[in-house]
Amino acid sequence: MNALTTDAIVLHAFDYLETSRIVRLLTRDAGVVSVLARGAKRSRARYGSGMDLYAEGLAEISIKPQRDLHNLNNMEITRSRAGLAQDIGRFTAAAVISELVMRFVGEESGPHLFDVASHVFDELAEAPTDETVQTAVAGAWRLVAALGLTPALDICAGCHAEIPAESDALFSHRAGGVLCTKCGALVAGVRRLPASARATISLWLDASRTIQLTDLEQRAHQRLLREFVQEHLSEDRPLRAFHVWERERWGDG
Structure with a gap:
C-alpha cells in the first residue's frame, strides 16, 4: 500500500457491516476516491466529525494500487461546515455540488478543482x-468551468463572432454557449438567453458578488445549469440531487 496524506472533503458516506463506513472523498491530490473507515460507527477517536457530510480535513489514506476501495486511517477535521446541516435549503444545495463532483470528477483532478469545491461549500455554509x-x-458554474466546460458567453460558440453585451443571444447547450443569429439557425434546440442572464453568469464565473434575482430568474438559472450539465456530463443518467433541488423551494425563506 502507498500512504497518502491529503486535504479531503466528505461527499458521501454509508454504513458498511456493523462498525464501519464507506466514504467518498474529494481529495486535493488524488481526485475522488472511495475509502473504508474501519470502526467509524463505534468510535470517533480516529475520525472525529470526519464522517459528517461536507466536512473537510487532513486525511491519511492507504492507497491500494489497482483497487477502487482504499483504507482511511485517520481524518483530522479543519472545517466542519455545521451551517449546512442547520438549513435544509443549504444542505440540499450542497448535495447538488457533491453530486456534480462525484459524477464528473475522476482521480486525475488537481488542486484547482479541489479549491473551487472547497470555496463553494464554504459559501453555502454561510449563505443567507x-x-x-x-x-x-x-x-456549480465555477465547478463546470474548472472541469473545462466554461460556456461561451461573449462570442459565438460556432463562428467566434462577438456578441454585444447589451443584446439577448441564442444559447445552445450542445454548441457550448451563445450563438450568433446565423449559427443559431443551423442548430436545433436553441433558446433565447437575456443579456442580463449572460451578465449574471459571467459575474458568477468571475466569483463576483451575489446578484439579486427574482424567484423566476433563479428557477430559470437552475434549469439552464441542469440542462447544460445533462448535455455535457450526465451520460443520460438522472441527476437526482438536481431534480430534488429544482422541485423544492427551501431557499425562498
Whole structure:
C-alpha cells in the first residue's frame, strides 16, 4: 500500500457491516476516491466529525494500487461546515455540488478543482436563506468551468463572432454557449438567453458578488445549469440531487 496524506472533503458516506463506513472523498491530490473507515460507527477517536457530510480535513489514506476501495486511517477535521446541516435549503444545495463532483470528477483532478469545491461549500455554509439557490448555481458554474466546460458567453460558440453585451443571444447547450443569429439557425434546440442572464453568469464565473434575482430568474438559472450539465456530463443518467433541488423551494425563506 502507498500512504497518502491529503486535504479531503466528505461527499458521501454509508454504513458498511456493523462498525464501519464507506466514504467518498474529494481529495486535493488524488481526485475522488472511495475509502473504508474501519470502526467509524463505534468510535470517533480516529475520525472525529470526519464522517459528517461536507466536512473537510487532513486525511491519511492507504492507497491500494489497482483497487477502487482504499483504507482511511485517520481524518483530522479543519472545517466542519455545521451551517449546512442547520438549513435544509443549504444542505440540499450542497448535495447538488457533491453530486456534480462525484459524477464528473475522476482521480486525475488537481488542486484547482479541489479549491473551487472547497470555496463553494464554504459559501453555502454561510449563505443567507434567500441567497442559497443563487450561491449554489454560481458555485456549480465555477465547478463546470474548472472541469473545462466554461460556456461561451461573449462570442459565438460556432463562428467566434462577438456578441454585444447589451443584446439577448441564442444559447445552445450542445454548441457550448451563445450563438450568433446565423449559427443559431443551423442548430436545433436553441433558446433565447437575456443579456442580463449572460451578465449574471459571467459575474458568477468571475466569483463576483451575489446578484439579486427574482424567484423566476433563479428557477430559470437552475434549469439552464441542469440542462447544460445533462448535455455535457450526465451520460443520460438522472441527476437526482438536481431534480430534488429544482422541485423544492427551501431557499425562498
